[in-house]
Amino acid sequence: MGIALGTFVSADVEIKRQRTLSSPWVHAAMQTFTPDSSVVSDVIPSANYGDRRNNRAPDMIVLHYTGMADAESALTRLCKPGTEVSAHYVVLEDGRIVQCVPEALRAWHAGTSTWGDDTDINSCSIGIEIVNGGHDWGYPNFPARQIAAVIALCRGIMLRRSIARPRVLAHSDVAPHRKKDPGEKFPWRLLANSGVGHWVRPAPIARGTRDGDGLAPGASGPEVVALQEKLAFYGYGAPRNGLYDTATMEIVAAFQRHFRPERVDGVADASTLATLDALIASMPQMPAHLTPLPPHSMT
Numbered sequence: 249m250g251i252a253l254g255t256f257v258s259a260d261v262e263i264k265r266q267r268t269l270s271s272p273w274v275h276a277a278m279q280t281f282t283p284d285s286s287v288v289s290d291v292i293p294s295a296n297y298g299d300r301r302n303n304r305a306p307d308m309i310v311l312h313y314t315g316m317a318d319a320e321s322a323l324t325r326l327c328k329p330g331t332e333v334s335a336h337y338v339v340l341e342d343g344r345i346v347q348c349v350p351e352a353l354r355a356w357h358a359g360t361s362t363w364g365d366d367t368d369i370n371s372c373s374i375g376i377e378i379v380n381g382g383h384d385w386g387y388p389n390f391p392a393r394q395i396a397a398v399i400a401l402c403r404g405i406m407l408r409r410s411i412a413r414p415r416v417l418a419h420s421d422v423a424p425h426r427k428k429d430p431g432e433k434f435p436w437r438l439l440a441n442s443g444v445g446h447w448v449r450p451a452p453i454a455r456g457t458r459d460g461d462g463l464a465p466g467a468s469g470p471e472v473v474a475l476q477e478k479l480a481f482y483g484y485g486a487p488r489n490g491l492y493d494t495a496t497m498e499i500v501a502a503f504q505r506h507f508r509p510e511r512v513d514g515v516a517d518a519s520t521l522a523t524l525d526a527l528i529a530s531m532p533q534m535p536a537h538l539t540p541l542p543p544h545s546m547t
């Protein structure tokens with residue numbers, strides 16, 4: 249059995265869009281459902297979901313890329329029984345949005361993840377998979393119409409569920425030791441321009457600096473503690489041991505992928521530190537002890 253996806257106006261993509269997805273995972277016992285969002289074009293129910301634990305209402309959106317060869321293989325993996333993975337939404341390259349799990353239920357997209365005090369990210373979040381081959385499949389650019397669809401979808405969810413802008417995150421933010429998605433090409437600035445996600449303009453990388461210049465793996469001491477406290481304040485699951493260890497490096501790389509994507513090397517250079525300072529200074533609940541000291545006050 250197959251599922252015909254919606255019809256659209258643009259002739260050049262008509263054939264692709266009317267293509268029927270083979271869907272061997274759909275069987276009579278699987279219930280379809282009414283989509284939560286008005287921008288959904290198709291519902292393809294996933295077999296992989298559960299109840300949100302402790303009746304937790306979602307207050308976070310986690311963005312992913314699918315990291316597979318094409319949309320069909322990604323949808324099969326996300327919906328077929330036994331794969332133990334799923335997402336609430338899948339956004340195709342042409343902007344079509346498929347819903348696979350109702351928002352009220354717990355989809356299985358984040359895996360072992362942490363943000364702030366939350367360690368069950370699947371229970372507190374809505375997962376959106378963006379079809380893109382990712383780093384294993386040439387990492388293509390995200391088409392504009394796909395990003396427009398992600399923005400429209402996120403805006404609706406944020407409005408309906410009163411989700412704060414800083415709670416729209418990358419999978420790599422909540423699982424920095426395992427994940428890179430949606431990656432350094434993902435246009436967070438465009439999303440922020442439309443009110444989706446928290447973002448500040450990255451501080452420029454100083455001319456003449458090279459890879460590895462800055463606070464780097466192997467360092468230790470108060471500067472590393474300060475860096476770790478700032479990352480943890482923002483939400484990253486950073487250690488606070490004063491050691492620039494592998495875990496710290498991976499979190500700095502995740503921060504760079506999201507907020508300073510020009511160079512993702514896990515080294516806290518001046519640009520990375522200044523961008524992190526600007527980011528947390530723009531948070532409403534900025535604690536005084538993390539406020540960067542202005543140069544003239546240092547003695």
Ligand SMILES: [Zn+2]
Pocket residue numbers: 311312313357419427429
């Ligand atoms: Zn992911």
